[in-house]
Amino acid sequence: MTMETPIAKVRGLGSARAGAHHWWLERLSSVALLVLFVWLIASILRLPDLSYGTVREWLADPLAAVPMLLLVAVTFWHSKMGLQVIIEDYVHEPGNKAFAITLLGFFVVAGAGLAMFAVLKIAFAATGAAPGPGV
Amino acid sequence: VLVWWLVAAASSKEAYDSFTGWATSWFGIVIGVGLTWAFFQHTVGGLRHLVMDIGAGFELRTNKFWANLAMVIPIFLTALFWFVIVAVKS
Numbered sequence: 001m002t003m004e005t006p007i008a009k010v011r012g013l014g015s016a017r018a019g020a021h022h023w024w025l026e027r028l029s030s031v032a033l034l035v036l037f038v039w040l041i042a043s044i045l046r047l048p049d050l051s052y053g054t055v056r057e058w059l060a061d062p063l064a065a066v067p068m069l070l071l072v073a074v075t076f077w078h079s080k081m082g083l084q085v086i087i088e089d090y091v092h093e094p095g096n097k098a099f100a101i102t103l104l105g106f107f108v109v110a111g112a113g114l115a116m117f118a119v120l121k122i123a124f125a126a127t128g129a130a131p132g133p134g135v
Numbered sequence: 136v137l138v139w140w141l142v143a144a145a146s147s148k149e150a151y152d153s154f155t156g157w158a159t160s161w162f163g164i165v166i167g168v169g170l171t172w173a174f175f176q177h178t179v180g181g182l183r184h185l186v187m188d189i190g191a192g193f194e195l196r197t198n199k200f201w202a203n204l205a206m207v208i209p210i211f212l213t214a215l216f217w218f219v220i221v222a223v224k225s
Contacts, residue, residue: 027188030181037178045219052151055144072137111138118141 022081029078036071056122065123069116076112080104171216175209 043064047054058064083104091097143154157163183205187193 027185030185034178034182037174041216045216050155052144052148055151059144068141072141075137115138115141118138118144122144 026081029074032074033078036067039067040071059122065119068119072112072115076108080108172209172213175212179205179208
């Protein structure tokens with residue numbers, strides 16, 4: 001016979017009521033990624049080669065830089081959601097679970113930030129840029 | 136690998152060449168083929184599950200057919216991708 005009241009038993013357990021939304025965003029981002037990765041594969045196969053100059057010139061075009069930025073952002077977002085579910089399901093100790101999800105969040109934001117900065121740097125350093133007022 | 140590739144391209148010619156040097160070595164290609172295979176496997180499996188989420192294709196025969204095909208298609212796509220890169224481009 002336990003001395004716990006029923007409410008104490010239930011408190012802190014059960015659904016956070018965000019599961020269905022999380023699940024839906026995962027599907028939604030997967031469809032977006034389908035389009036973006038078809039674009040990336042087609043672009044890579046269409047480039048004459050993958051040398052430094054060719055790739056820089058390609059990413060300097062806004063029509064390549066913008067989809068690439070979206071691809072990086074959505075890819076990291078999608079993998080964060082997927083990996084978070086694995087952690088939620090298989091890391092059973094609450095402290096470890098929170099720690100693992102926090103670490104995952106930091107890692108994903110760092111990776112996405114690094115990649116997106118790289119794309120922006122190439123795009124904004126483009127040789128065809130209009131000269132500013134000081135030039 | 137994607138992040139490395141982009142950052143190298145943003146950094147310098149030397150950094151980029153060091154990346155391509157790694158990526159075109161035999162172990163770079165083994166990892167590349169593995170990654171593209173895993174990618175296509177994930178994509179095709181995801182597509183199959185999207186179709187099933189709609190509620191279609193749950194008949195035993197149909198389901199088994201696509202489950203088997205979902206193993207074959209990624210191998211085919213990976214082979215196609217690397218065939219174009221190796222045979223057509225170089």
